[in-house]
Amino acid sequence: MIRIGLVDDQALIRDGIARLIELNPDFSVLWQAEHGQQALTSIQQQPVDLLLSDIRMPVMDGIQLVSQMRQLGLLTPVLMLTTFDEHQLFMRALQAGVNGFLLKDISWEKLEHAIKTVAGGGFLAEPELLNRQHLPASDDESLPQLPADSLTAKEQQILRYLAAGFSNKEIAGAVYLAEGTVKNHISNLLTKLHARDRTQAVIKALRWQLI
Known part of the structure; x- marks a missing residue:
């Protein structure tokens, strides 16, 4: 059983994703949160196998949430959901410690695969997000480029x-x-x-x- 924490500030979307996830008998949504601060409290009280989080939220956004988790030594895999107009946040999210990055318009089959992959210790990102034209310039890269x-x-x-x-x-x-x-x-x-x-x-x- 993969225990999941779900974070999204839109209750209707959050509830819909939770219902989809629990169609798979191997998945269980242990708790839901409407912003990162609430999720940070929940994950310390009730650890999960995977955190599925939106990226833009009030109070504490998804990237801030992951950064805080890693600073606290919480290594729970995080799968981030985003939209096309947020690709500029892709590198920031990865640098914060996100383990997967998906577009919100993906199919249920892709989401199911992503949950299994990331919860199992893998890394996953949609090909569109891996397109180099979307990647911001390297910031503070101290090492020379590797041939x-x-x-x-x-x-x-x-x-x-x-x-x-x-x-x-x-x-x-x-x-x-x-x-x-x-x-x-x-x-x-x-x-x-x-x-x-x-x-x-x-x-x-x-x-x-x-x-």
Whole structure:
């Protein structure tokens, strides 16, 4: 059972998403909140396996919520919902520690897949949001750009799967390697990209046009 916390300031939308989510017997909406501050209190009192949050909200928005969570050491995976006119917030959300980023007009099937992927430790973002023309210029990037040929062909292939939200096991099946070998490739990627985790690796790869 994947326990979910749902955050959206619009009650009708929030209720509709909750009803959809609970159509899947493997999902349960443990609590709902109308803004980030309320969610921050709820998640400390009732931990969940996934936080599904809107990005624009009063009192405390989605990005502020995730930043506060990470500062408190709360590592709950966060799946953020947004709209096309908010793509400028994509990088800020990822840098705050968001694990997935979806457009609100997605199908139920995509949302279901995203919940499973992100709750399982993966990273996922809609292809439209990964389009480089939407990414803001790098701010305060202290490291020089990494040449594309610094990565092996296999590392570049695995990096693309990381950006698409594949788990280690799924990548292993897709590239016909043992899961342990995939883990080694990912470890090498993090080292070469000077990234602390998979999400930061994807952010830097997007900035440096490696994917």
